[in-house]
Amino acid sequence: EPEVTQTPSHQVTQMGQEVILRCVPISNHLYFYWYRQILGQKVEFLVSFYNNEISEKSEIFDDQFSVERPDGSNFTLKIRSTKLEDSAMYFCASSEQGQGFSPLHFGNGTRLTVT
Amino acid sequence: DAKTTQPNSMESNEEEPVHLPCNHSTISGTDYIHWYRQLPSQGPEYVIHGLTSNVNNRMASLAIAEDRKSSTLILHRATLRDAAVYYCILRENRDDKIIFGKGTRLHILP
Numbered sequence: 001e002p003e004v005t006q007t008p009s010h011q012v013t014q015m016g017q018e019v020i021l022r023c024v025p026i027s028n029h030l031y032f033y034w035y036r037q038i039l040g041q042k043v044e045f046l047v048s049f050y051n052n053e054i055s056e057k058s059e060i061f062d063d064q065f066s067v068e069r070p071d072g073s074n075f076t077l078k079i080r081s082t083k084l085e086d087s088a089m090y091f092c093a094s095s096e097q098g099q100g101f102s103p104l105h106f107g108n109g110t111r112l113t114v115t
Numbered sequence: 116d117a118k119t120t121q122p123n124s125m126e127s128n129e130e131e132p133v134h135l136p137c138n139h140s141t142i143s144g145t146d147y148i149h150w151y152r153q154l155p156s157q158g159p160e161y162v163i164h165g166l167t168s169n170v171n172n173r174m175a176s177l178a179i180a181e182d183r184k185s186s187t188l189i190l191h192r193a194t195l196r197d198a199a200v201y202y203c204i205l206r207e208n209r210d211d212k213i214i215f216g217k218g219t220r221l222h223i224l225p
Contacts, residue, residue: 004158031211035159043159043202043215056212091158098211100147101166106158 002026004107006092012113013082021077021110023092032075033093033104034067036060043091049075050098082114119203124220133190135219137203140184145208148179150188151215152199159202159215162188198223 005024013019025032034046047057049067066078075094079086089111093104120138127133139148149164163170163177165186170177176189190197202218 033212035215042217043153045212045214048212050211056210089158093159095211100145100206100208101164103149103161103164104151104159104213105161108158 004092004094004105006090006107006110008110009108010111010113012115015084015114016081019079019082019112021079021090021092021112023075023077023107024073025075025092025094026096026105027073029094029096029105031055031095031098031102032067032069033095034077035091035093035106036088037091037109038088046077048098055098079112082112084114087112087114119205119216121201121203121216121219123217124222126222126224127193128224129195130192133193133197133221135188135190135201135203135221136185137187138185139203139205142183142205143207146205147208148177148183148186149204149206149213150175150177151202151204151213152197153202153218154196154199162201164206193221193223195223195225197221 007022032049037043045058047061048055064080068076089109091106091109093106095102095104150162151159153159163175165177178187200218200220204213
């Protein structure tokens with residue numbers, strides 16, 4: 001069964017450094033998402049992406065964050081200058097369509113630790 | 116976003132059926148009812164979704180009330196591997212994202 005893959009599984013970085021989290025969505029999917037989950041808290045929506053542009057973003061997704069689909073298969077989340085509070089699990093997801101009948105499929109996440 | 120209400124936690128015995136309830140009294144006519152689960156240290160996993168009729172798949176069944184104000188996820192024979200947080204989410208047809216609540220933490224007793 002096709003799945004969403006994320007790399008790396010764990011990333012440790014120093015405060016102020018840039019990180020890029022990578023995702024390979026399911027190949028025929030058109031909608032892409034990033035979510036994050038701080039330890040012990042809810043899964044939070046960050047951004048959705050369709051047709052090479054952001055379709056929606058949350059208040060968390062400020063100017064320090066950016067997303068890109070650099071080629072036909074990868075979808076990346078960049079954090080320009082990491083802060084301690086960016087430490088979390090980051091989940092990528094994809095969906096075949098953007099309507100209610102189309103489920104999201106998630107990867108197993110990248111654990112980001114900012115020291 | 117339309118909201119759902121779920122119990123914080125539930126317990127069930129292994130090999131017994133489990134019925135996980137969800138209330139969504141403000142559901143609109145075009146909202147789909149989605150269920151996801153999150154096993155420990157993993158990403159959310161899609162379980163099932165429906166609009167009006169009951170649905171079955173290899174993982175679970177979804178029973179939707181006639182007025183659509185509530186639904187129940189049914190695991191027919193729980194295993195220890197089914198211990199997870201289960202999220203009932205309304206996916207609006209005009210909104211491509213989904214929003215997670217706190218879900219129900221399901222404990223399976225051996």
